[in-house]
Amino acid sequence: MIKEFNILALVLLLSSFGLNAQTxxxxxxxxQIHDQGQVGFHIDVVNNGTFDQNLGLVGFYNPNGGLNVSGSNRPVFYDLDIDVRDELFLDVAVGVTNFQEFISGRVETPRNRPDVSLDYINDTPYLGENDDRFVDGYATITGLLDFTFPIGDDFRLRPMRIESQAAVNTARGAYFFEDPNSPNFFSENFDTNIFSNTLFGVSQFEFWDLDGNVETRVTLTWDDNSNIPSLVDDLENLRVVGWDPSLQQWVNLGNFSVSGDLNNGEITSELFIPDNYVVLTFGTSDRLIDGDLEIFTAVSPNGDGFNDTFIIQGIAQFPNNELSIFNRWGVEVYNKKGYDNSWGGLSEGRSTIAKGEELPVGTYYYVLKIEGQKDRAGYLYINR
Structure with missing residues (x-):
């Protein structure tokens, strides 16, 4: 039987006991809710039947706490309002096909169950997201337009954007404000010390999960909690990186465009297929183009023939040069006039105590002086 609801609020009392009424x-x-129907849920919803051919408006309202949606079948609403003091917790996926508004509170999904999500169907738009109102967990998109996931964690909205083609077969995303080396909701760790030769560092502060089988560019965002200055001092060196499960390492997904500053901004990757990578985050490239020089800012002296020494392509054009390298405490560990791409991570500075010993893995600072030019300076990373 199809029932039409044209009431402002629907409250069903299924059981009560004394003063402790349970609703x-x-x-x-x-x-089915028909056109112009308006249903307000002030109580939890359990859907074990058919509730996915709706028009009109559905709202979840609780000024005193949160609400829960559960059951064996996904309800799908036309217009959806979320106005709760705490969270609207989804124990089953919920779909919306026309419009969704965040009024108050977050939508929370179980992060260990990516199939439970807030589903934006047919390019459904949304409104009202901010650091207190977002999807704390997984959201999906199915449609034909570019889409920005209104996702976040720890009372921080951290959107992720994909291109239109990626939404055709449904794309799924979530943000995790946690160390990828020890994630709470994945069965494997994503070691930030293991990365391809075109990288020399990976963020330890956060990551995203993006699922989809259609090639797309992805745009990630950062704020002052992302600690981008710990990776780069120039945003041109920032990269989107992804954990490749077949190689068991982070790989470079590029920097198609970047905007903002070190405290707030966004970066867009090159094209890739999301399902080929388990999670995504920020990394930094191993090279910097500086005038006539190409500086490879990663040194991995392990004898594999890749980045075994600190390479500055084009330095031979400037024989009157001097290179100094310092550790994090400002102690000079290497100095050479007429640098010739020969330094392989040994401690050879004038003030070095244990001269000739291998320097530990970590970030170092270089200063390159070329006669008649402005000094060049930046960070490099030793990874053995």
């Missing part, structure tokens, strides 16, 4: 709306049959 929940349960659907075991077939329900």
């Amino acid at each position: 929940v709306f349960c659907n075991f049959g077939t329900i």
Whole structure:
């Protein structure tokens, strides 16, 4: 039987005991909200029937706490309002096909169950997201337009954007404000010390999960909690990186465009297929183009023939040069006039105590002086 609801608020009391009344709306049959219908849920919803052919407006309202949606079947609404003091917790996926508004509170999904999500169907737009109102967990998009996931964690909105083609077969995303070396909701760790030769550093502060089988560019965002200055001092060196499960390492997904500053901004990757990578985050490249020089800012002296020494392509054009390298405490560990791409990570500075010993893995600072030119300076990374 199809039921039409044209009331402002629907509250079903299924059980009560003394002063401790328990309320929940349960659907075991077939329900449909028709055009112009308005239903307000002030109680939890359990959907074990058919509740996915709706028009009109559905709102979840609780000024005193949160609400829960559960059951065996996904309800799908036309217009959806979320106005709760705490969270609207989804124990089953919820779809919306026309418009969704964040009024108050977050939508929370179980992060260990990516199939439970807030689903934006047919390019459904949304409004009202901010650091207190977002999807704390997984959201999906199905449609034909570019889409920005309204996702976040720890009371921080951290959007992720994909291109239109990626939404055709449904794309899924979530943000995690946690160390990828020890994630809470994945069965494997993503070691930030293991990366391809075109990288020399990976963020330890956050990551995103993006699932989809269509090639796309992805745009990630950062704020002052992302600690981007720990990776780069020039945003042109920032990269989107992804954990490749077949190589068991982070790989470079590029920097198609970047905007902002070191405290707030966004970066767009080159094209890639999301399903080929488990998670995404920020990294930094191993080279810097500086005038006539190409500076490879990663040194991995392990004998594999890649970046075994600190390479500055084009330095032979400037024989009157001097290179100094310092550790994090400002102690000079290497100095050479007429540098010739020969330094392989040994401690050879004038003030070095243990001269000739291998320097530990980590970030170092270089200063390159070329006669008649402005000094060049920046960071390099030793990874053995």
